[in-house]
Amino acid sequence: MSSIRDLTVWEPLLRVVRASNAERLAAPGGRLTGRISLGGWSVPVQRPRPVPGRAVQVEDMQDEFTAVERVQDALRADGANSVSFVVETAPDGRTLLHVVEPGPAVEPGLMSPFVGALLLVEGAVPEPWRRLPEEVPGAVSAPSADPALLERTLRERLPDAIGATEGEIAEAEARLGVTLPDELKALYRVTRARWEDWGGDYEAEERVSDAVGCELFSLDGLYVADARSRPCPWQFAADDAVVTAPDAAVQGLVGSPGWIVFGDNGGGDRLALDLTPGPGGHKGQVIVIDHERTIGAGLRADSLTDMVVNRPDGWHQRRDADNPPVVARVNIHYLDSVEAAARPELEVLGIGWRKGDPVSLAPVVGLPRLRTLTAVPGTLADPLEIAGLTGLEYLSLGPEDWRILLDAGAVPRSLSAAHIEVQGEQHPLPILDLADELLALWDRPLISRTVLEARLDTDR
Known part of the structure; x- marks a missing residue:
């Protein structure tokens, strides 16, 4: 049976994707992403508009269904559950297909087809899942x-x-x-x-x-x-x-x-x-x-x-758990400063979009129960202050903040899981490289990638 790394498995889907996105793939640098699992899929295909007075029929999307099923059959043959992909036009005009297999150390991306949480410690679960009555x-x-x-x-x-x-x-x-x-x-x-x-x-x-x-x-x-x-x-x-x-x-x-x-x-x-x-x-x-x-x-x-x-x-x-002092959100809708969140009971701190300058984490350094920090890109004045949060088990940051921590050797070793917060449309391959760097620090399985040259200029 065909493997998920065989180009023949992907050719029907590539033809459907090309038909929906010919203009986007025409120039070098054009790219599309998607994800297929045994339970569903998200692929860059334009669905047909329903004819007035008639609902969309299965046969209207049969090409997409058939193409996806072929990939799902290969997943089953490989004993895998999901796969992500990138279709891009390289600078030399070739069309490349990147087959991305997340592996056992990566949860499925929920807002992205690629990287969800990185499981740095095998079998670890968040603190609430360890709590007994x-x-x-x-x-x-x-x-x-x-x-x-x-x-x-x-x-x-x-x-x-x-x-x-x-x-x-x-x-x-x-x-x-x-x-x-x-x-x-x-x-x-x-x-x-x-x-x-x-x-x-x-x-x-x-x-x-x-x-x-x-x-x-x-x-x-x-x-x-x-x-x-x-x-x-x-x-x-x-x-x-x-x-x-x-x-x-x-x-x-x-x-x-x-x-x-x-x-x-x-x-x-x-x-x-x-x-x-x-x-x-x-x-x-x-x-x-x-x-x-x-x-x-x-x-x-x-x-x-x-x-x-x-x-x-x-x-x-x-x-009770949705509000301070245990869980605190610093953003335009809730608290306006990290100082307002800094209580001994604090376990979860989320920093989102807000008015004003990026914030300092100094007020929460040393808090005994702080275990989760999430910060959208551009909200931290100095990501290296994270080194003072010695009890973190989960950390979610933007790519630039992770780069600062990695270059300084300051990624907290207390982490059990991590997440790369991607805002807007970014090239996924550098994000995968960053994820692999984090996984390697814990000697975890890396994300598998296979690059295939797709010949989209010929229909079969």
Whole structure:
């Protein structure tokens, strides 16, 4: 099977790209970029405008689909997940195709087809993903928790349901490595929620959902929502922080070994029993893990009995970690200076576009918890001040600031991940060179690049 480094794999896509961008590629220096993965693609191809009164059809874009599928087939053959590319017209008039394989030390670029976060330490995850729940002395079940009432109520609503045996419940506990709360056991004694028990009857499934108040997972589908169940790219995860207010019902964690997921609200948000509540919560409360957030959870009900019997409306999640002093943004919309952000609690500092001169980092040098710094290009008065931030695990800077640190031998060795912030349209190849320099400092796998001469002057 063809390799992703074979020109024949790319020829159909190159013809489609040329047809959409002939003028841009006509002169030396013209270039285009794109990315293709097994799950999607972003390629510089102009889509056809829909004919009035008619939606765009698959056949209208068939050439693009066929070309992309050929590249995806090569990815599968190579055991790879994604590839980026540059098509450029060299000074001597040749058309060159740069095939860029990011490798295991580079996350996919989210705002660029090339470089996301550089993974400098293998297996490292941001601090919030390492955080375990705090002990809450005296945490107890809510007064509303009543396994017997819960079981009676569900048997009245689901008289024909097939419940789990004690052996099946014990098997689930062994698989999960936790003892299931009495309320959850009571629920599954009434119905184990297996599709085969319903004989393909969707109405039977809906009756269970209506009775419980959510799309109930089968006993076999229970899982623990620890931090590993909620992956997030470093580029975003490093900006998160775990904050739990003194009166919070739910700890502001990414995940917990005490969050046992048992259902879905129908919109992709998971429902779980919380065995590690916050200071203001109850053991065994029902929480909602929002699929659109990467951290924290909201309170749904004080107990599973309360949710099923009383059917309380809605749920709410606090946003304690979005504001100072733990996370601070210095830009035209939030804080106006680094001095205003300099608090002992500060963990995440982001410096964006603002009025005035570039800023000094002197006010935050020596802060004990500062672990993430992101600064858009041109906002730092002296990038070498970063050397005083000895606890950084993630750093995002523009290419020029990284160049200063590299030339001075001042890249912080405390880093676990890094990011190159590219603003506007820049040639991607120097950015890849810069990324490789950073990866080499940690002896990490470099970005693989293959240069092929593409003959776009001949259709086949």
